[in-house]
Amino acid sequence: MKFLYIEDQPLNTRILSLFVEQLWGEKLFCAETAEDGFDMLMEQDFDLVYMDINLPKMNGVDAVKYIRDVLKQPKLPIVMVSANTSENVIAKSYENGCRAYIKKPVKIGNLKEITEQVLKTDEIIPCI
Amino acid sequence: MSSIDLSGDLSGSQNNSPLFQSIWQTVVDGMIVIDHLGIIQMVNPATLRIFGYAEEELIGENVKILMPRRYSSEHDQYLSNFMAGGPNKIIGIGRIVEGKTKSGREISMYLAVSELKVGDKVYFTGILRDLTEKVRAERDIIDAKEEAERANLAKSHFLSSMSHELRTPLNTILGFAQLLQITDEKDIKYDLYQEAVEHILKSGDHLLRLIDDVLDLSKIESGIVAVYPEDIDVSEIVEECMDLTKFLASSHNVKVIFKPENIGKTFIHADRLRLRQCLINLISNGIKYNRNDGSVFISYRKLKSSFVRINVIDTGHGIPLELHDKLFTPFDRLGHENSIIEGSGVGLSITRKIIRMMKGDIGFSSTCEGSQFWIDLPVGEENEKFHISDGELKNYMGKRLTKPAGHVLYIEDNPSNVDLLRGIINKVYPDMTVDSCPSAESGLDYITNHRCDIIFMDINLPGMSGIEAMKCLEQQHLKVPPVIAITADLSEPTMKKIKRQKFSETITKPIDLIETVKVLERHL
Numbered sequence: 023m024k025f026l027y028i029e030d031q032p033l034n035t036r037i038l039s040l041f042v043e044q045l046w047g048e049k050l051f052c053a054e055t056a057e058d059g060f061d062m063l064m065e066q067d068f069d070l071v072y073m074d075i076n077l078p079k080m081n082g083v084d085a086v087k088y089i090r091d092v093l094k095q096p097k098l099p100i101v102m103v104s105a106n107t108s109e110n111v112i113a114k115s116y117e118n119g120c121r122a123y124i125k126k127p128v129k130i131g132n133l134k135e136i137t138e139q140v141l142k143t144d145e146i147i148p149c150i
Numbered sequence: 151m152s153s154i155d156l157s158g159d160l161s162g163s164q165n166n167s168p169l170f171q172s173i174w175q176t177v178v179d180g181m182i183v184i185d186h187l188g189i190i191q192m193v194n195p196a197t198l199r200i201f202g203y204a205e206e207e208l209i210g211e212n213v214k215i216l217m218p219r220r221y222s223s224e225h226d227q228y229l230s231n232f233m234a235g236g237p238n239k240i241i242g243i244g245r246i247v248e249g250k251t252k253s254g255r256e257i258s259m260y261l262a263v264s265e266l267k268v269g270d271k272v273y274f275t276g277i278l279r280d281l282t283e284k285v286r287a288e289r290d291i292i293d294a295k296e297e298a299e300r301a302n303l304a305k306s307h308f309l310s311s312m313s314h315e316l317r318t319p320l321n322t323i324l325g326f327a328q329l330l331q332i333t334d335e336k337d338i339k340y341d342l343y344q345e346a347v348e349h350i351l352k353s354g355d356h357l358l359r360l361i362d363d364v365l366d367l368s369k370i371e372s373g374i375v376a377v378y379p380e381d382i383d384v385s386e387i388v389e390e391c392m393d394l395t396k397f398l399a400s401s402h403n404v405k406v407i408f409k410p411e412n413i414g415k416t417f418i419h420a421d422r423l424r425l426r427q428c429l430i431n432l433i434s435n436g437i438k439y440n441r442n443d444g445s446v447f448i449s450y451r452k453l454k455s456s457f458v459r460i461n462v463i464d465t466g467h468g469i470p471l472e473l474h475d476k477l478f479t480p481f482d483r484l485g486h487e488n489s490i491i492e493g494s495g496v497g498l499s500i501t502r503k504i505i506r507m508m509k510g511d512i513g514f515s516s517t518c519e520g521s522q523f524w525i526d527l528p529v530g531e532e533n534e535k536f537h538i539s540d541g542e543l544k545n546y547m548g549k550r551l552t553k554p555a556g557h558v559l560y561i562e563d564n565p566s567n568v569d570l571l572r573g574i575i576n577k578v579y580p581d582m583t584v585d586s587c588p589s590a591e592s593g594l595d596y597i598t599n600h601r602c603d604i605i606f607m608d609i610n611l612p613g614m615s616g617i618e619a620m621k622c623l624e625q626q627h628l629k630v631p632p633v634i635a636i637t638a639d640l641s642e643p644t645m646k647k648i649k650r651q652k653f654s655e656t657i658t659k660p661i662d663l664i665e666t667v668k669v670l671e672r673h674l
Contacts, residue, residue, distance in 0.1 A: 033349065034321065034322075108310050125317070126317045127320040127321040128325060129328070
């Protein structure tokens with residue numbers, strides 16, 4: 023299993039890395055900008071992408087669309103992880119093709135459940 | 151007064167009946183009759199009132215005289231088009247149009263025009279009602295509605311930003327706490343444990359600061375916070391703030407350099423605590439958003455207007471032009487939201503509000519080589535109270551001073567007020583001694599162990615208030631020296647509370663030399 027986390031804040035990367043290691047014993051791959059993330063997606067195969075929204079250059083919502091439309095990866099599961107709780111932003115993320123939306127603070131149980139669900143099925147998991 | 155005659159001329163007397171006359175004279179709305187060329191034939195008194203003309207000034211004139219220029223130029227064309235069977239925009243219909251009074255003022259009015267044929271001649275009758283007030287009232291309502299909508303939008307934006315700002319540190323706290331929870335006690339590595347605790351504490355502090363700042367902002371916005379301006383030595387307050395930001399500066403490896411003016415002292419009129427808060431905000435921003443090994447320069451000068459400008463200049467990377475508008479918006483951290491630089495994003499909004507409350511202003515300029523923030527505040531007067539001579543004092547007091555010896559206790563948390571009272575007493579009463587305690591609790595201790603001849607008690611103290619301290623004093627001591635209440639809060643509830651206690655007297659801040667001397671003369 024190979025996960026990519028696109029997030030510029032080192033502390034958030036650190037926490038999610040520890041979560042992923044604890045839950046599945048996997049190493050979390052990280053990119054600090056959407057653009058770096060795209061490079062990694064073109065070079066390697068990932069099973070899932072966790073996506074921050076407030077990124078330095080291209081934001082996470084636009085990055086989802088880019089992955090779908092430009093990188094032509096319609097099936098790659100993308101899970102948003104953001105402190106942004108605005109309904110517009112959440113709706114736009116789903117519209118652009120994310121599969122789930124996790125609001126910060128991240129609960130480890132929630133992360134586990136959503137990640138496993140997204141990997142198992144093609145369903146879109148609504149944000150609660 | 152002319153009136154219509156069936157021959158087609160309006161000058162006849164056919165309808166010059168008393169009934170017609172009295173209707174024409176008393177009707178509330180303006181009535182005006184023009185011919186097919188637009189020449190005014192008849193006007194009633196209401197029309198004259200609306201436009202401010204006399205009847206003879208209008209009869210025989212083109213009706214364009216009553217229109218703003220931008221409409222009047224089209225009127226002839228419109229009228230002749232209509233006469234030739236062209237389109238009708240107003241006849242038989244009513245609508246709101248602009249008119250022009252004799253003095254040139256534009257008014258909004260409702261105009262309904264009807265066409266009438268008298269013999270072979272065509273006339274138009276206009277009925278008009280001045281709507282200026284109504285239109286203005288409607289515009290005011292619309293403005294108020296739009297203002298309320300803007301405020302509502304700003305509030306929603308504020309709340310969603312606030313939610314984001316709270317969730318970010320909470321993610322760290324809950325994240326590490328969950329890791330500690332799910333890791334077996336014996337498996338947990340000491341490094342992870344220490345890392346987790348450190349981040350939890352740091353984020354907790356950040357949250358606390360955020361809440362304090364938001365509460366402060368909301369208090370200022372709702373007008374609960376009052377400012378108590380006094381005359382402050384600029385160098386002194388700048389040095390005080392540099393001292394308070396010393397640690398931050400050294401941890402960021404930034405030098406803070408202050409260039410005081412060489413000639414004499416400069417005073418500004420501002421609230422000391424609030425000005426300190428503002429200066430610390432600017433200085434710590436200068437430090438935090440600086441380059442490694444950068445500098446913050448502080449300087450001040452008197453402006454030609456009666457203001458003093460304090461500059462805080464940093465050598466950071468500057469603020470991008472497109473973000474300048476958002477600088478004073480709460481929570482807009484201008485792209486630093488997720489950065490390691492700590493800040494709530496509320497500091498500058500608070501600072502600007504406080505500076506404006508103190509009748510000053512704040513502004514900035516920024517290039518890629520750094521930013522310069524300035525605060526303008528009203529110039530203050532040098533404290534002249536200390537330069538009074540014995541002769542002048544005698545004149546004020548109406549008698550020579552007794553100059554007794556004795557011991558004064560001043561319970562006050564603000565050091566500059568202590569300095570002021572001590573300065574006054576040392577100047578006027580060289581044989582008296584002054585001690586101070588920074589809280590009511592320490593003051594009560596002091597009174598139990600020392601003899602005092604008079605006590606000055608600040609009312610607004612940290613912890614126990616001056617009023618509660620007075621109650622304790624009442625209960626503890628049989629013989630209490632005179633206690634003078636000192637307060638900056640002149641609100642009715644506070645003054646009532648003070649009156650209920652056995653204070654010998656109340657004096658109000660700012661502390662005044664003559665008043666203080668009078669009090670001492672009365673009680674010693």
